[in-house]
Amino acid sequence: MWRRVVSLSPLLSSSKSRSLNQVQVPYGFNACQFFYTQVLNSALICFIFFRFIKLISSYFAPSSGYMAISFKFWEIRAEDGVSGARRKPFVTFVLGGPGSGKGTQCTRIVNTFGFTHLSVGDLLRKEIYSDSENGSMILDTIKEGKIVSSEVTVKLIKNAIEASENRRILVDGFPRSEENRIAYERVVGVEPDIVLFFDCPKEEMVKRVLNRNEGRIDDNIDTVKERLTVFSELNLPVIKYYSEKGKLHKIDGTGTEDEIFERVLPVFAALR
Ligand SMILES: Nc1ncnc2c1ncn2[C@@H]1O[C@H](COP(=O)(O)OP(=O)(O)O)[C@@H](O)[C@H]1O
Ligand SMILES: Nc1ccn([C@@H]2O[C@H](COP(=O)(O)OP(=O)(O)O)[C@@H](O)[C@H]2O)c(=O)n1
Numbered sequence: 001m002w003r004r005v006v007s008l009s010p011l012l013s014s015s016k017s018r019s020l021n022q023v024q025v026p027y028g029f030n031a032c033q034f035f036y037t038q039v040l041n042s043a044l045i046c047f048i049f050f051r052f053i054k055l056i057s058s059y060f061a062p063s064s065g066y067m068a069i070s071f072k073f074w075e076i077r078a079e080d081g082v083s084g085a086r087r088k089p090f091v092t093f094v095l096g097g098p099g100s101g102k103g104t105q106c107t108r109i110v111n112t113f114g115f116t117h118l119s120v121g122d123l124l125r126k127e128i129y130s131d132s133e134n135g136s137m138i139l140d141t142i143k144e145g146k147i148v149s150s151e152v153t154v155k156l157i158k159n160a161i162e163a164s165e166n167r168r169i170l171v172d173g174f175p176r177s178e179e180n181r182i183a184y185e186r187v188v189g190v191e192p193d194i195v196l197f198f199d200c201p202k203e204e205m206v207k208r209v210l211n212r213n214e215g216r217i218d219d220n221i222d223t224v225k226e227r228l229t230v231f232s233e234l235n236l237p238v239i240k241y242y243s244e245k246g247k248l249h250k251i252d253g254t255g256t257e258d259e260i261f262e263r264v265l266p267v268f269a270a271l272r
């Protein structure tokens, strides 16, 4: 029995057990050696198995929510590992005109699929109130309904992604222009995994913004008109770009919040 086990496992045995193999092993029960080799073999098999799983998950996890959830254990190991390497996050850009429902639907995606929500508008507004050197420039730009320089915005997004423990991230309200998009790719070095676009008629967007009631300086008719012009001129080309790349999920943004979320669900469910 002992001989059979040893001779069947030359590849899996350690050098120690191989040297044991060369020694004349008597027939009969040698409990200590048997146990020693069995434990080593089992440990090696487990090690190889988990290395294999890890290898597979590292190939698929960046583009697959399912793998990211299933191999959460490995995901944590990858982030905290000796090399300190962090696994590439799964980034979803969320686009749409002002009032199209981006923030509202992001909250639901967070609650259902465990994403972290980075609202770029909120990051910029925080800068205004944190007395940063760019505060007054950001305030003026938002008031006018224009787009803040990518240099500022991309840095805020990059820092927020790096600070997040969560590897599933929604970037809401970005990129709003080709300049935004190109700057992000240059600085962060990767494209988003998917892009959601909430398509909503202008009149509906204006109605929602004017009823938003969050005390925002840009929720007034003049700024909204400008934002809609900026959206058509600068954001639509970005949407077209992602559509041509096959990354765009266009969602009908009309109807109730529940109805819209029903249309969002399959996008993320398909990733599981
Ligand atoms: N489907 C909807 N129908 C009516 N109002 C909505 C709907 N979705 C969102 N809203 C409301 O419209 C306003 C704008 O929504 P929000 O999510 O902030 O849009 P965005 O982030 O695209 O500007 C908010 O007051 C929100 O409560
Ligand atoms: N990528 C971005 C996002 C927002 N912003 C500024 O922030 C404002 C508010 O953005 P937001 O995403 O909170 O607005 P909503 O579309 O949610 O109404 C925009 O109108 C821009 O002035 C920007 O300059 N660049």
Ligand SMILES: [Mg+2]
Pocket (backbone or CB within 6 Å): 102, 103, 119, 121, 173
């Ligand atoms: Mg918003």
